[in-house]
Amino acid sequence: xxxxxxxxxxxxxxxxxxxxxxxxxxxxxxxxxxxxxxxxxxxxxxxxxxxxxxxxxxxxxxxxxxxxxxxxxxxxxxxxxxxxxxxxxxxxxxxxxxxxxxxxxxxxxxxxxxxxxxxxxxxxxxxxxxxxxxxxxxxxxxxxxxxxxxxxxxxxxxxxxxxxxxxxxxxxxxxxxxxxxxxxxxxxxxxxxxxxxxxxxxxxxxxxxxxxxxxxxxxxxxxxxxxxxxxxxxxxxxxxxxxxxxxxxxxxxxxxxxxxxxxxxxxxxxxxxxxxxxxxxxxxxxxxxxxxxxxxxxxxxxxxxxxxxxxxxxxxxxxxxxxxxxxxxxxxxx
Amino acid sequence: xxxxxxxxxxxxxxxxxxxxxxxxxxxxxxxxxxxxxxxxxxxxxxxxxxxxxxxxxxxxxxxxxxxxxxxxxxxxxxxxxxxxxxxxxxxxxxxxxxxxxxxxxxxxxxxxxxxxxxxxxxxxxxxxxxxxxxxxxxxxxxxxxxxxxxxxxxxxxxxxxxxxxxxxxxxxxxxxxxxxxxxxxxxxxxxxxxxxxxxxxxxxxxxxxxxxxxxxxxxxxxxxxxxxxxxxxxxxxxxxxxxxxxxxxxxxxxxxxxxxxxxxxxxxxxxxxxxxxxxxxxxxxxxxxxxxxxxxxxxxxxxxxxxxxxxxxxxxxxxxxxxxxxxxxxxxxx
Numbered sequence: 289x290x291x292x293x294x295x296x297x298x299x300x301x302x303x304x305x306x307x308x309x310x311x312x313x314x315x316x317x318x319x320x321x322x323x324x325x326x327x328x329x330x331x332x333x334x335x336x337x338x339x340x341x342x343x344x345x346x347x348x349x350x351x352x353x354x355x356x357x358x359x360x361x362x363x364x365x366x367x368x369x370x371x372x373x374x375x376x377x378x379x380x381x382x383x384x385x386x387x388x389x390x391x392x393x394x395x396x397x398x399x400x401x402x403x404x405x406x407x408x409x410x411x412x413x414x415x416x417x418x419x420x421x422x423x424x425x426x427x428x429x430x431x432x433x434x435x436x437x438x439x440x441x442x443x444x445x446x447x448x449x450x451x452x453x454x455x456x457x458x459x460x461x462x463x464x465x466x467x468x469x470x471x472x473x474x475x476x477x478x479x480x481x482x483x484x485x486x487x488x489x490x491x492x493x494x495x496x497x498x499x500x501x502x503x504x505x506x507x508x509x510x511x512x513x514x515x516x517x518x519x520x521x522x523x524x525x526x527x528x529x530x531x532x533x534x535x536x537x538x539x540x541x542x543x544x545x546x547x548x549x550x551x552x553x554x555x556x557x558x559x560x561x562x563x564x565x566x567x568x569x570x571x572x573x574x575x576x577x578x579x580x581x582x583x584x585x586x587x588x589x590x591x592x593x594x595x596x597x598x599x600x601x602x603x604x605x606x607x608x609x610x611x612x613x614x615x616x617x618x619x620x621x622x
Numbered sequence: 623x624x625x626x627x628x629x630x631x632x633x634x635x636x637x638x639x640x641x642x643x644x645x646x647x648x649x650x651x652x653x654x655x656x657x658x659x660x661x662x663x664x665x666x667x668x669x670x671x672x673x674x675x676x677x678x679x680x681x682x683x684x685x686x687x688x689x690x691x692x693x694x695x696x697x698x699x700x701x702x703x704x705x706x707x708x709x710x711x712x713x714x715x716x717x718x719x720x721x722x723x724x725x726x727x728x729x730x731x732x733x734x735x736x737x738x739x740x741x742x743x744x745x746x747x748x749x750x751x752x753x754x755x756x757x758x759x760x761x762x763x764x765x766x767x768x769x770x771x772x773x774x775x776x777x778x779x780x781x782x783x784x785x786x787x788x789x790x791x792x793x794x795x796x797x798x799x800x801x802x803x804x805x806x807x808x809x810x811x812x813x814x815x816x817x818x819x820x821x822x823x824x825x826x827x828x829x830x831x832x833x834x835x836x837x838x839x840x841x842x843x844x845x846x847x848x849x850x851x852x853x854x855x856x857x858x859x860x861x862x863x864x865x866x867x868x869x870x871x872x873x874x875x876x877x878x879x880x881x882x883x884x885x886x887x888x889x890x891x892x893x894x895x896x897x898x899x900x901x902x903x904x905x906x907x908x909x910x911x912x913x914x915x916x917x918x919x920x921x922x923x924x925x926x927x928x929x930x931x932x933x934x935x936x937x938x939x940x941x942x943x944x945x946x947x948x949x950x951x952x953x954x955x956x
Contacts (some may be wrong), residue, residue: 366700367730367900396701397733399895424866440919452858454865462861464854513848517800520925523916524786524798531788531908532758533899539915559893561733566701567866574865581873582857585774591854 292614295607299325305342306620308345312354316379323378327410329602330595330608334474335409337613342545343376344620349547352376352406360387366395372405374551379443380405381414384558389421390564401533407431407544411451412465412592414558419453419461424561427451428528430554432475433538436509438519441496443509446523446538446554448475455563456579457572463592468508468522476505528557626948627940633659634636637674640954644678646688649728656808659711661744662943663936664929668808669743671947676879678788678954683881686710686740694721697946698952700729706739708885715748718892723755726896736890741765741878745785746799748796753787753795758895761785762862764888767872768807770843772853777843780872780888781807782859789897790913791906797926802856803844810839862891 291316294302303321308314318344328336343477347354356375360383362368362597368387372380384400408429415425431446454462471490479486480502486496491505499505512518530537535555542549563571582588602608628636637655642648644719654677662670681688694717695703706714714771718734725732737914742763743750749759765780781803788796805824813820814836821910825839833839846852864871869889876883897905936942 346661364730364899365728366732384770394699395729395732396698397699397731397893398729399731399900401900410896424861435920437916437919437921438925439921440916441921442919444915444919450855452861454861462857466851466854470848499737513851514804515847516925517802517847520798520800521784523912523925525794526795526912527758527786527788531905531912532895532897534901534904537912537915539909548919559731561866566733566735567868570868571865574871578857578860578865578871581778581871582774585776585778587773587775588771589773591772591850591857621767 290611291608292611293608294614295298295606296325296329298600299328299337299607302617302621303337306340306344307347307354308615309327309621310348310354316354316356316375318529319378319382320376323409323413325463325607326413328600329607330410330413331598332410334472337609337617339409340617340620342547345547351542351547351549351551353551358383360384362387362391366391366398366489368398368400370400370402372402374553375402375406377406377556381556385414385417385421388558388560390563392423392560396566397559397561400558402558403534404551404553405535405555407554408449408556410465411449412453412463415451415453415465416461418558418560419455419463422455422460422563424455424563425451425453426559427556428525429606430526430529430535430538430541431617432541432543432552432554434468434510435512435519435522436492436496437523438512438516438545441492441494441509444537444539445519445522445526446541447510448522448529448538450521450525454575455572456575459579460596462579462590463595465592468518468525470513471510473510473538476502476510479512480506480546482608503517528556533557536565624945625942626945627942628948629940630663633662633671633941636951636955637671640674640678640951641681641688642750642884643725643955644682644688645797646681650688650690650709653712653716654710657743657747659941660747663932663941664744664747665932666744668806671951674954675953676881679881685876685881685883685885687885692717692855694718694856696721696725700725700732700895702732702734704734706736708738708887710734711740711742715742715890715892719748719751722892722894723757723896726757726894727899730900731893731895733894734842734892736892737868738885738887739869739889740886741888742783742890744799745783746787746797747825749785750795750797752782752892752894753789753797756897758789758897759785759787759799761890762859763890764860764863764869764872764875766875766877766886766888768844769803769853769856770826770830772846772850773828774841775828778871778873779853779856779860780875781844782856782863782872784855784859788909789906790909793913794930796909796913796924797929799926800847802846802852802859805844807844810836810844814840830864863889864955867891877907
């Protein structure tokens with residue numbers, strides 16, 4: 289694989305043009321392109337440029353409404369309802385981040401319930417944007433079925449990320465971003481492509497038995513992190529992201545990865561707590577005490593900290609990818 | 623061990639009298655007694671009657687202020703601040719549940735930030751009370767240091783429970799209640815008392831190495847469930863329960879288990895989302911779809927469902943405990 293670099297703005301424009309060439313409205317395309325490029329920069333390649341081809345196909349097929357105009361309403365002082373309109377999730381999140389942080393400044397805490405949505409991509413980015421505005425951010429997002437309820441064998445829940453961010457004084461925000469499976473399903477797909485086995489503990493076969501065969505795993509289910517506890521958290525996310533928002537459950541949603549079927553119509557619930565309106569400056573003092581105590585131990589890094597060096601490198605040297613990926617993007621943009 | 627039964631109301635009165643005999647105000651004693659008996663009934667014996675002796679000693683020593691009068695203020699429409707006043711947590715939670723559900727009915731979502739608090743006990747009970755009022759409840763509570771940050775070896779975070787509950791139509795509320803360690807620290811203490819080893823994967827020694835020796839484990843740290851992901855969630859809970867509320871971090875708090883030192887002064891953050899004010903009746907329809915899909919699989923039960931049969935049995939036959947425990951409670955109440 290020949291590596292290649294491209295300036296961040298050029299990468300965003302290239303991805304946006306690819307989406308526009310397949311029927312996406314320019315504003316939606318730019319919002320989506322920025323999110324995918326940001327994920328690629330941060331080292332979340334599975335939520336980055338690798339998605340562009342499939343996203344173009346989904347717009348072209350009408351599975352994603354490229355011209356969707358996300359709508360925001362505020363039925364209660366602390367409650368924002370966002371209709372993503374079967375479009376990409378990112379334009380809906382742009383509106384949700386603005387609306388929920390403004391509401392939290394008044395009420396202390398507010399929530400944005402996003403429905404008729406698509407993949408949230410890099411979950412940490414949405415909460416980080418809230419933290420950069422002085423809010424704690426907490427995101428629950430569901431995804432198509434991949435994990436069984438505890439004791440069962442048939443996938444019902446998605447891998448259902450939880451993301452959390454908190455502001456710090458004079459330091460990058462603390463960002464936690466995790467899916468509730470032991471590993472991402474993409475790792476099983478990659479092993480299957482390479483003809484390799486997978487470690488025990490990643491996945492179960494269709495009868496709910498541990499398997500090291502990626503084909504059996506893909507026909508079965510992913511193991512939740514922390515076993516029964518992780519499965520319970522995945523259930524919590526289905527309630528918060530779907531039952532509460534009007535989104536579809538994991539077992540009702542179509543794939544994020546191909547152009548088949550109707551829109552996935554999953555949901556997301558984004559909470560914001562405005563620190564100035566609630567805990568005040570003392571919060572930032574206490575965050576410093578907490579992070580200092582962690583970093584005083586040898587071998588400890590803050591979650592999400594590897595993104596910072598990657599961002600510096602991308603700003604300085606451009607985004608590092610492959611010639612093949614750039615060629616694919618250029619072909620999609622033609 | 624000779625088993626014994628006692629009527630639920632008699633058990634509550636006995637525990638309350640034990641606390642009162644050691645200097646606790648009657649209202650605080652009854653609130654605490656009800657919570658401990660409820661945990662015992664629900665099968666969470668570690669948060670039940672076994673605590674009474676230590677709680678009496680903590681009141682007598684002044685570590686817990688038996689006469690504390692918890693205070694509630696509402697600095698923002700959706701933000702409730704609760705000062706537990708170095709008392710037991712349960713009287714503060716009684717006020718918090720009332721105030722946060724009332725606020726959520728107006729604003730859609732609200733939070734109660736509880737500071738100068740003590741052990742929350744059975745975490746699921748607090749959120750279940752919110753669900754029984756038509757709210758989603760979400761609780762973050764921190765506890766004294768037991769787990770190391772990922773990559774480190776020195777405990778900083780508590781085992782930090784997360785609890786979640788959601789109302790269902792015509793059915794008991796869904797309740798999820800989990801601590802973020804693989805197992806409770808009490809299981810290691812019990813193995814130590816019996817002179818047994820512990821399974822690998824439960825705990826680390828003081829150098830951060832896996833250990834099966836309970837003494838080395840107690841000098842070391844508990845393993846977070848889901849490894850790095852669980853450690854990240856424990857960090858999230860420290861931020862929510864302590865940095866946000868004015869509570870102490872796990873590594874600053876004194877023990878919940880003995881009468882030594884000052885008050886633990888941990889914190890709790892309790893969120894409520896009023897379903898009628900937000901998602902409406904459709905939420906209950908969707909909860910039924912989700913739980914029906916789960917229960918259609920052989921071997922699947924809803925989290926927390928074992929408590930229901932235990933409650934029926936206690937209401938019918940009384941609370942089942944041991945003669946030794948009843949004798950201890952009677953001696954404490956004299």
